[in-house]
Amino acid sequence: xxxxxxxxxxxxxxxxxxxxxxxxxxxxxxxxxxxxxxxxxxxxxxxxxxxxxxxxxxxxxxxxxxxxxxxxxxxxxxxxxxxxxxxxxxxxxxxxxxxxxxxxxxxxxxxxxxxxxxxxxxxxxxxxxxxxxxxxxxxxxxxxxxxxxxxxxxxxxxxxxxxxxxxxxxxxxxxxxxxxxxxxxxxxxxxxxxxxxxxxxxxxxxxxxxxxxxxxxxxxxxxxxxxxxxxxxxxxxxxxxxxxxxxxxxxxxxxxxxxxxxxxxxxxxxxxxxxxxxxxxxxxxxxxxxxxxxxxxxxxxxxxxxxxxxxxxxxxxxx
Amino acid sequence: xxxxxxxxxxxxxxxxxxxxxxxxxxxxxxxxxxxxxxxxxxxxxxxxxxxxxxxxxxxxxxxxxxxxxxxxxxxxxxxxxxxxxxxxxxxxxxxxxxxxxxxxxxxxxxxxxxxxxxxxxxxxxxxxxxxxxxxxxxxxxxxxxxxxxxxxxxxxxxxxxxxxxxxxxxxxxxxxxxxxxxxxxxxxxxxxxxxxxxxxxxxxxxxxxxxxxxxxxxxxxxxxxxxxxxxxxxxxxxxxxxxxxx
Amino acid sequence: xxxxxxxxxxxxxxxxxxxxxxxxxxxxxxxxxxxxxxxxxxxxxxxxxxxxxxxxxxxxxxxxxxxxxxxxxxxxxxxxxxxxxxxxxxxxxxxxxxxxxxxxxxxxxxxxxxxxxxxxxxxxxxxxxxxxxxxxxxxxxxxxxxxxxxxxxxxxxxxxxxxxxxxxxxxxxxxxxxxxxxxxxxxxxxxxxxxxxxxxxxxxxxxxxxxxxxxxxxxxxxxxxxxxxxxxxxxxxxxxxxxxxxxxxxxxxxxxxxxxxxxxxxxxxxxxxxxxxxxxxxxxxxxxxxxxx
Numbered sequence: 007x008x009x010x011x012x013x014x015x016x017x018x019x020x021x022x023x024x025x026x027x028x029x030x031x032x033x034x035x036x037x038x039x040x041x042x043x044x045x046x047x048x049x050x051x052x053x054x055x056x057x058x059x060x061x062x063x064x065x066x067x068x069x070x071x072x073x074x075x076x077x078x079x080x081x082x083x084x085x086x087x088x089x090x091x092x093x094x095x096x097x098x099x100x101x102x103x104x105x106x107x108x109x110x111x112x113x114x115x116x117x118x119x120x121x122x123x124x125x126x127x128x129x130x131x132x133x134x135x136x137x138x139x140x141x142x143x144x145x146x147x148x149x150x151x152x153x154x155x156x157x158x159x160x161x162x163x164x165x166x167x168x169x170x171x172x173x174x175x176x177x178x179x180x181x182x183x184x185x186x187x188x189x190x191x192x193x194x195x196x197x198x199x200x201x202x203x204x205x206x207x208x209x210x211x212x213x214x215x216x217x218x219x220x221x222x223x224x225x226x227x228x229x230x231x232x233x234x235x236x237x238x239x240x241x242x243x244x245x246x247x248x249x250x251x252x253x254x255x256x257x258x259x260x261x262x263x264x265x266x267x268x269x270x271x272x273x274x275x276x277x278x279x280x281x282x283x284x285x286x287x288x289x290x291x292x293x294x295x296x297x298x299x300x301x302x303x304x305x306x307x308x309x310x311x312x313x314x315x316x317x318x319x320x321x322x323x324x325x
Numbered sequence: 326x327x328x329x330x331x332x333x334x335x336x337x338x339x340x341x342x343x344x345x346x347x348x349x350x351x352x353x354x355x356x357x358x359x360x361x362x363x364x365x366x367x368x369x370x371x372x373x374x375x376x377x378x379x380x381x382x383x384x385x386x387x388x389x390x391x392x393x394x395x396x397x398x399x400x401x402x403x404x405x406x407x408x409x410x411x412x413x414x415x416x417x418x419x420x421x422x423x424x425x426x427x428x429x430x431x432x433x434x435x436x437x438x439x440x441x442x443x444x445x446x447x448x449x450x451x452x453x454x455x456x457x458x459x460x461x462x463x464x465x466x467x468x469x470x471x472x473x474x475x476x477x478x479x480x481x482x483x484x485x486x487x488x489x490x491x492x493x494x495x496x497x498x499x500x501x502x503x504x505x506x507x508x509x510x511x512x513x514x515x516x517x518x519x520x521x522x523x524x525x526x527x528x529x530x531x532x533x534x535x536x537x538x539x540x541x542x543x544x545x546x547x548x549x550x551x552x553x554x555x556x557x558x559x560x561x562x563x564x565x566x567x568x569x570x571x
Numbered sequence: 572x573x574x575x576x577x578x579x580x581x582x583x584x585x586x587x588x589x590x591x592x593x594x595x596x597x598x599x600x601x602x603x604x605x606x607x608x609x610x611x612x613x614x615x616x617x618x619x620x621x622x623x624x625x626x627x628x629x630x631x632x633x634x635x636x637x638x639x640x641x642x643x644x645x646x647x648x649x650x651x652x653x654x655x656x657x658x659x660x661x662x663x664x665x666x667x668x669x670x671x672x673x674x675x676x677x678x679x680x681x682x683x684x685x686x687x688x689x690x691x692x693x694x695x696x697x698x699x700x701x702x703x704x705x706x707x708x709x710x711x712x713x714x715x716x717x718x719x720x721x722x723x724x725x726x727x728x729x730x731x732x733x734x735x736x737x738x739x740x741x742x743x744x745x746x747x748x749x750x751x752x753x754x755x756x757x758x759x760x761x762x763x764x765x766x767x768x769x770x771x772x773x774x775x776x777x778x779x780x781x782x783x784x785x786x787x788x789x790x791x792x793x794x795x796x797x798x799x800x801x802x803x804x805x806x807x808x809x810x811x812x813x814x815x816x817x818x819x820x821x822x823x824x825x826x827x828x829x830x831x832x833x834x835x836x837x838x839x840x841x842x843x844x845x846x847x848x849x850x851x852x853x854x855x856x857x858x859x860x861x862x863x864x
Contacts, residue, residue, distance in 0.1 A: 063670075064670055064673045064677075111852060115856055117670060117673065118603075118669075119807075119852055119856065121673050122799070122848065122852075123852055126800060126849045127849065129841055130842045132841075133841050133842035133845075137839060144838065187437070190429070190432060191437060193424060197421075197422040197423050198420045198422060198423075200384055200404070201420035201421070202422070202433070203408070204383075204404050204405075204408055204413070204414055204416075205405075205433050205434045205485075205488060206405050206409050206434060206437035206438025206488050207405055207437045208403075209405070250681050253674055253677065254674075254678070257671065262424070288688050288689055289689075291681060291685050292685040292686070292689070295678045295681035295682040295685060296682060298677075299682065302671040303656070303675065
């Protein structure tokens with residue numbers, strides 16, 4: 007293992023340990039409710055940027071993958087009373103299949119067609135779920151949580167820890183991809199697809215791979231949400247706000263490095279939590295939209311790009 | 326090196342036709358490229374040179390017509406599959422990976438197209454030795470967007486070389502360069518050719534074509550109008566008409 | 572219960588509805604179809620126009636169609652500015668910038684949505700005019716006047732835009748830009764100026780389209796989401812940039828929606844356009860009347 011790998015895994019272990027200790031020590035439930043949402047967005051943003059950032063294919067369908075994750079759980083709980091790990095695994099499998107299908111359908115075309123197709127996929131699946139009585143239809147469905155198991159004494163605390171695990175998983179995968187031949191190939195095809203092909207990069211296969219991994223992670227992240235809310239309805243599970251939030255967090259954080267989406271998600275999701283509580287959820291979407299537009303226009307490389315530029319300038323100043 | 330007609334061709338293009346809508350860019354083009362040959366491809370603007378290159382490298386689908394490489398029919402293959410079989414190219418307008426350094430540009434080629442499985446360290450060595458050969462050793466960690474025109478041309482050739490090709494197609498690698506830079510790039514190509522790499526060179530600069538080529542082919546309006554030694558082709562009536570006439 | 576009468580009724584309504592869909596897609600047919608701008612905010616602009624019409628109708632009792640006409644100059648200028656910003660920040664910078672261009676328009680769409688909510692609330696809004704709420708009776712058929720008005724205006728708009736693109740100097744220049752920017756540059760014309768003008772026209776048309784949108788049915792701030800599917804479905808099905816094709820494709824969509832609505836009920840309606848869009852992308856991405864092969 008290289009030194010940066012050791013540092014990374016040490017950091018991940020400290021993070022998980024801290025989260026675990028928090029579940030054992032903190033009694034108040036609110037931090038877990040809010041923290042779960044923030045962790046969820048970190049995982050979504052990291053998953054999104056595997057395709058959207060490294061490969062440069064803008065996915066508007068985060069809500070489709072997230073919603074399918076939610077409803078995969080709803081179905082499994084209702085039909086078999088499946089446990090949480092199985093829900094997450096099934097979600098991931100569904101997400102991988104969806105990613106593959108979507109990719110085969112649209113990744114041969116220009117990027118904009120892919121983007122539009124992802125919105126289309128969201129609405130089509132949402133409509134199908136809305137018309138599926140078994141999982142509650144448009145009215146939604148109540149979910150009964152099972153008994154929580156030790157060492158946790160509250161279900162939300164456990165979900166908080168599970169979501170932290172998903173964050174670590176998503177980040178580890180994203181980091182691995184960035185540092186491997188896969189990441190280099192994706193970066194090459196984002197810069198220039200024809201030149202990448204002529205340099206030996208199997209562009210379609212790599213894009214499909216990115217789409218499958220990204221989709222599987224997003225679905226897996228959505229899976230525990232049914233248990234978190236103890237309720238699911240199509241309009242909220244497939245809400246396009248997930249798409250715009252995830253995309254904004256990745257682009258605002260910066261997609262050139264795996265840490266960008268994490269930074270973006272922490273900054274934005276925290277701001278969103280504060281705004282929703284203190285002002286209104288409309289203002290929170292407005293702030294998100296305005297920041298997204300400002301960043302793509304003014305700081306195309308996101309926060310990490312700004313930091314890099316600041317460092318560069320300081321370095322030059324000192325030299 | 327001796328060239329003989331009895332040797333099987335490295336590349337065989339047979340009755341290749343390419344249409345865009347109602348416009349025929351290539352008409353029944355057939356030609357054999359011999360192993361080790363230095364092959365010049367000339368013709369007025371719009372005569373189909375780059376289209377032919379795109380058909381060989383796989384950027385365009387061709388129907389009808391076949392492309393055989395080392396005896397294998399590669400017509401249905403995608404560009405990256407052809408690259409892995411040993412066909413590399415540069416682009417008329419350079420297409421570097423802009424978000425990468427020069428070294429990373431070459432690493433893409435080594436990651437995806439190099440034949441043997443070698444360690445990362447060995448790949449870095451290969452990359453550096455190619456950059457040294459191309460006179461880009463000092464530019465390894467420079468962003469591709471900061472290269473001068475001639476450096477970009479060289480980097481494209483270096484990236485193509487990093488795929489370890491048997492056939493290198495150079496698409497106007499000297500366009501827009503000063504005369505001393507033209508000589509520099511030409512010397513590079515000649516030194517590559519001396520190391521067993523077959524080269525197809527598209528060029529407008531006639532001196533360069535004359536100096537470089539064993540054999541020259543001239544296209545006009547999608548047809549071969551002349552093929553032979555450089556002096557034969559230059560003396561050809563049709564070629565002179567194509568360049569001077571309409 | 573399903574009868575031939577019902578089907579015929581659905582088809583007639585579908586054709587009228589389709590013409591209306593054509594009218595709201597015309598702008599996108601220019602901006603995305605001809606100019607290759609990934610204009611995901613087109614439906615949001617459309618809903619914004621509807622609210623402008625609503626405002627004029629509610630406070631100054633202006634006829635909705637007249638209101639639509641009145642706001643076209645404003646929308647034209649708005650379009651010029653939007654394209655300039657898009658061009659300077661994205662198109663000029665090349666391939667990677669295109670990715671962020673898509674995100675840019677997506678962000679703009681959400682901003683417009685929220686601004687409308689903050690100004691007008693989340694409730695549905697509608698306009699009043701003599702032709703809204705009444706219907707034409709032909710034997711057993713009952714055709715709402717508002718659909719007939721939309722049909723008439725939509726057809727007129729399509730004809731006008733087709734004539735503009737084929738008969739005027741500027742219109743031909745726009746078509747030429749779509750074909751080959753370089754050729755135009757060689758002729759000494761600035762393709763960016765022409766694209767900006769075309770985007771202005773495409774946005775101005777939205778003034779009228781927005782009026783039709785709120786004449787046909789009440790609007791709410793998030794209506795643009797449904798129209799992403801309808802407008803892109805129409806433009807992609809038509810084959811990018813064909814005006815006549817846009818009308819035909821829109822009629823196909825209108826009839827399909829109308830029939831599904833009659834047979835399966837309203838809960839399936841939102842998915843029709845999106846499902847057709849996915850189907851077209853999978854089977855025939857160049858559209859039915861495509862300019863590209």
